[in-house]
Amino acid sequence: MSKEPILSAKDIEIQFSLRGKTLKAIRRCSLDLYEGETLAIVGESGSGKSVFTKSFLGMLDANGKITGGSIMYGGVDIAQYKTEKQWMTIRGKKISMVMQDPMTSLNPLKKIGKQIQESIELNQGLKGEAARKEAIEMLKKVGIPDAERRANQYPHEFSGGMRQRVVIAIAVACRPQILICDEPTTALDVTIQAQILNLIRDLQHELGMTVIYITHDLGVVANVADRVAVMYAGQIVEYGQVNEIFYNPWHPYTWALLSSLPQLGIKGEELPTIDGTPPNLFQEVKGDAFAPRNKQALAIDFEEEPPFFSVSPTHSAKTWYLDPRAPKVEQPKTIRLLREKMGHEEVTGQ
Amino acid sequence: MSEREKLIEIKDLQVSFGTGRHKFVAVDHVNIDIYKGETFSLVGESGSGKTTIGRAITRINPVTGGEILFKGQRISGKISKELDQEVIRKCQMIFQDPMASLNERAKVDYIVSEGLINFHLYKDEDDRKRKVESILREVGLLPEFASRFPHEFSGGQRQRIGIARALIMEPEFVVADEPISALDVSIRAQVLNLLNRLRKSRGLTYLFIAHDLSVVRFISDRIGVIHKGRIVELAEAEELFLHPLHPYTKALLSAVPIPDPELEKKKELLIYDPSIHDYSTDQPIWEEILPGHFIYGNQRELDQYRREIEGK
Numbered sequence: 325m326s327k328e329p330i331l332s333a334k335d336i337e338i339q340f341s342l343r344g345k346t347l348k349a350i351r352r353c354s355l356d357l358y359e360g361e362t363l364a365i366v367g368e369s370g371s372g373k374s375v376f377t378k379s380f381l382g383m384l385d386a387n388g389k390i391t392g393g394s395i396m397y398g399g400v401d402i403a404q405y406k407t408e409k410q411w412m413t414i415r416g417k418k419i420s421m422v423m424q425d426p427m428t429s430l431n432p433l434k435k436i437g438k439q440i441q442e443s444i445e446l447n448q449g450l451k452g453e454a455a456r457k458e459a460i461e462m463l464k465k466v467g468i469p470d471a472e473r474r475a476n477q478y479p480h481e482f483s484g485g486m487r488q489r490v491v492i493a494i495a496v497a498c499r500p501q502i503l504i505c506d507e508p509t510t511a512l513d514v515t516i517q518a519q520i521l522n523l524i525r526d527l528q529h530e531l532g533m534t535v536i537y538i539t540h541d542l543g544v545v546a547n548v549a550d551r552v553a554v555m556y557a558g559q560i561v562e563y564g565q566v567n568e569i570f571y572n573p574w575h576p577y578t579w580a581l582l583s584s585l586p587q588l589g590i591k592g593e594e595l596p597t598i599d600g601t602p603p604n605l606f607q608e609v610k611g612d613a614f615a616p617r618n619k620q621a622l623a624i625d626f627e628e629e630p631p632f633f634s635v636s637p638t639h640s641a642k643t644w645y646l647d648p649r650a651p652k653v654e655q656p657k658t659i660r661l662l663r664e665k666m667g668h669e670e671v672t673g674q
Numbered sequence: 675m676s677e678r679e680k681l682i683e684i685k686d687l688q689v690s691f692g693t694g695r696h697k698f699v700a701v702d703h704v705n706i707d708i709y710k711g712e713t714f715s716l717v718g719e720s721g722s723g724k725t726t727i728g729r730a731i732t733r734i735n736p737v738t739g740g741e742i743l744f745k746g747q748r749i750s751g752k753i754s755k756e757l758d759q760e761v762i763r764k765c766q767m768i769f770q771d772p773m774a775s776l777n778e779r780a781k782v783d784y785i786v787s788e789g790l791i792n793f794h795l796y797k798d799e800d801d802r803k804r805k806v807e808s809i810l811r812e813v814g815l816l817p818e819f820a821s822r823f824p825h826e827f828s829g830g831q832r833q834r835i836g837i838a839r840a841l842i843m844e845p846e847f848v849v850a851d852e853p854i855s856a857l858d859v860s861i862r863a864q865v866l867n868l869l870n871r872l873r874k875s876r877g878l879t880y881l882f883i884a885h886d887l888s889v890v891r892f893i894s895d896r897i898g899v900i901h902k903g904r905i906v907e908l909a910e911a912e913e914l915f916l917h918p919l920h921p922y923t924k925a926l927l928s929a930v931p932i933p934d935p936e937l938e939k940k941k942e943l944l945i946y947d948p949s950i951h952d953y954s955t956d957q958p959i960w961e962e963i964l965p966g967h968f969i970y971g972n973q974r975e976l977d978q979y980r981r982e983i984e985g986k
């Protein structure tokens with residue numbers, strides 16, 4: 325992947341103002357996105373996955389703003405965009421997002437079919453009857469049975485998973501260059517989920533689309549991702565190719581995350597969790613943000629923020645463990661045995 | 675099966691929406707007993723009626739056929755005001771769509787304690803505050819969050835506000851509708867541990883609805899598989915995962931994503947084709963094919979399932 329990135333976010337900072345206080349949701353976070361790839365972003369709830377990616381389309385809530393860094397896209401630093409008019413040249417057309425909470429992106433008072441149709445009219449140049457037909461076609465593609473009748477219903481008449489699929493249909497109908505899917509399949513049964521993931525994959529090949537998946541389902545990550553980025557407390561802390569993250573992770577947060585998988589749990593016993601809470605982002609974070617929850621933290625973790633160290637040309641982690649000066653640290657046993665536990669017959673070397 | 679106390683009995687439940695030509699039967703002929711202290715899970719197709727069943731128990735959706743009992747008392751249809759209040763208090767629901775279920779204009783402090791306030795379930799203001807703080811911590815949120823509005827949170831934080839609001843009522847029965855779908859695996863583990871702890875310490879009973887089958891397998895005592903508004907198979911958790919019989923259950927289990935890139939990419943999907951069932955003359959029944967293992971099928975299918983069991 326020596327190509328130029330299609331989108332390059334550098335040292336992004338995002339703050340929210342909350343009744344006189346400032347919350348630093350994103351703390352100098354960088355990401356290069358390459359054309360045609362599928363990147364999965366995983367990480368702690370509240371770590372900033374949605375906020376970070378929403379900033380690529382200028383969709384931050386009114387009390388939030390980008391306070392530092394740049395987002396280069398199409399030769400322009402879009403982090404400097406100020407007006408809705410500027411964002412409208414990108415949003416939907418070039419970059420489109422399937423929002424995490426389907427109800428927030430659907431109009432409760434408008435029929436489902438109409439909402440998809442409008443997106444098609446706006447972005448595909450089809451009009452009237454032709455757009456309506458295409459809307460129904462889309463509904464069928466996302467696996468809504470009886471699409472003709474369903475198109476005339478309102479969002480509240482749809483089940484959670486059906487609403488989620490409508491939102492996907494709307495985003496995909498825009499045929500964007502970059503599609504961001506924020507938890508797109510949480511309300512779908514595994515069979516329909518597989519169908520939707522295939523649909524997105526087909527479109528990706530057909531249109532050369534680049535896709536970002538934000539998901540907590542590590543099974544989905546294993547299925548779709550070329551690369552994975554792991555977020556904690558407003559930063560990406562590790563990124564690499566999908567196999568590198570699953571089979572050779574290096575950040576202690578990534579270790580903790582993988583160790584909590586329910587597949588590793590023993591029924592009737594408690595699942596492993598991560599003690600403590602994520603840092604309060606109203607305050608300045610000192611050192612490695614994960615250190616207070618990491619039992620094997622090094623002294624320097626509490627003092628100084630680690631830089632990224634590379635594990636391979638495609639894989640880096642932001643942890644002092646990888647500093648040549650650090651004492652030798654081993655990956656925890658659960659991580660080393662993860663492949664076996666998941667059902668690999670033999671453990672092959674990394 | 676020993677004589678365990680049935681907390682919830684769902685008898686021949688039907689729920690339909692609309693009338694006349696627009697009538698749509700969402701749930702039909704559903705029979706489930708949920709025992710005190712167990713976690714009963716419903717899994718299945720999106721749009722198959724899981725939320726509708728949960729909403730029927732908590733009296734949000736009116737029942738159009740059959741009945742629902744809570745501790746032996748009918749709680750569906752017209753009931754006394756006292757019983758209605760009791761159900762509201764003791765049967766809580768964690769809603770699937772956190773955004774749509776939280777009052778946008780209220781702060782978390784109020785949202786979480788609304789039920790306590792309505793039922794005067796606290797001694798004084800200090801006690802109320804303590805309760806809010808403690809439940810927020812239990813679901814992994816900071817007590818400082820209490821002064822914020824729902825839209826100022828991440829998806830998973832909002833979902834946990836919904837969980838806190840239900841659990842603070844110290845209910846006896848909880849319908850947990852996709853309660854952990856927006857949580858990372860570690861916080862998910864924390865919430866699952868909490869639910870399990872409450873079950874052991876307070877004898878709390880759950881109807882758990884989730885699409886994540888690895889979680890369902892971990893947390894459930896028994897599981898019902900639903901397809902198009904009808905339960906097609908019901909068994910103890912391990913039995914269902916190890917010996918699924920109904921072709922829909924098999925298809926569902928084959929599609930479970932594996933958090934391992936190599937295995938996941940090699941996985942083979944089974945496709946379920948509902949047209950394989952020919953129920954035109956040989957009518958299907960709900961049969962206990964093994965102790966505690968129920969399945970929906972006609973005689974020809976049941977014979978085949980029996981052969982399958984023997985062949986093992």
Ligand SMILES: Nc1ncnc2c1ncn2[C@@H]1O[C@H](COP(=O)(O)OP(=O)(O)OP(=O)(O)O)[C@@H](O)[C@H]1O
Nearest residue numbers: 340349369370371372373374375385826828829830
């Ligand atoms: N409008 C807002 N005002 C104030 N804080 C906000 C606002 N929106 C988000 N936040 C905060 O920003 C942080 C990052 O939120 P974000 O939604 O990006 O998390 P996330 O990683 O997507 O989490 P989840 O997996 O739970 O969806 C959180 O701590 C959240 O509380």
Ligand SMILES: Nc1ncnc2c1ncn2[C@@H]1O[C@H](COP(=O)(O)OP(=O)(O)OP(=O)(O)O)[C@@H](O)[C@H]1O
Nearest residue numbers: 481482483484485691700720721722723724725726
């Ligand atoms: N208020 C309503 N009016 C009309 N139809 C409805 C209403 N609520 C639900 N339905 C329909 O009832 C059926 C069952 O919906 P329900 O929400 O119970 O499904 P579900 O099993 O929870 O699905 P999911 O897994 O997608 O959340 C769906 O076809 C849905 O469209």
Ligand SMILES: [Mg+2]
Nearest residue numbers: 374424828829
């Ligand atoms: Mg989010």
Ligand SMILES: [Mg+2]
Nearest residue numbers: 483484725770
């Ligand atoms: Mg539902």
